[in-house]
Amino acid sequence: MADGYWKHGDALRQASAAQASLQVSMKRPRSDHGDVSGGLEYVGYHPREEGRMGYRVIRDTKSIDAAYERYLRDRQIVSYSSGESLRPVAGGMGSHPVDDMHMMGVGVMDGQSVGYGTGRSEIPLPPDASSTLYVEGLPANCTRREVSHIFRPFAGFREIRLVNKDSRFPGADPFVLCFVDFSNPSQAAVALDALQGRGLWNSKAGRFGS
């Protein structure tokens, strides 16, 4: 009955024979408390007009998840195989909500779409969306340069950080975490939409691509 621990790890290990699936998500908040400047209970309050995006005041993480899932489902972009890889939680720059910003190359310029955001001018974001993406499911031996190749084409790409961690379970192999910085949450969301749940690592070839 201890198999439950490995319901996913097993899939990961077997993926080495097929194609590993990259899981990209928003960065997790630094802590569950202390982010609120006032120390009060208005947790999800944000200053901008939220009516246009259909968001209301959000009280906790689960609400955000639900709202985000809803909008993704409406857009029919992401398939939910794992369901857990999407974590658009608080943690961004709360002072700078991005509604309809199409600056810096994301979205449209003079009627022409740029970058990988082609076709969609903007992506509605949760008020507390982060500019950093969290990536897991990478092979333990992948290099920083390899992973950079995946994200560099996206507008607003800034930097990538690989982190080697030991498994929380004894005897299991170490794994690689990855944090990808973008100039703003909107640009991060574009990359997220494009990469979420996609299989990018061709383990047969031992490299990225097909």
Added chain:
DNA sequence: AGCACA
């Protein structure tokens, strides 16, 4: 499954 750096 696993969330770092400033």
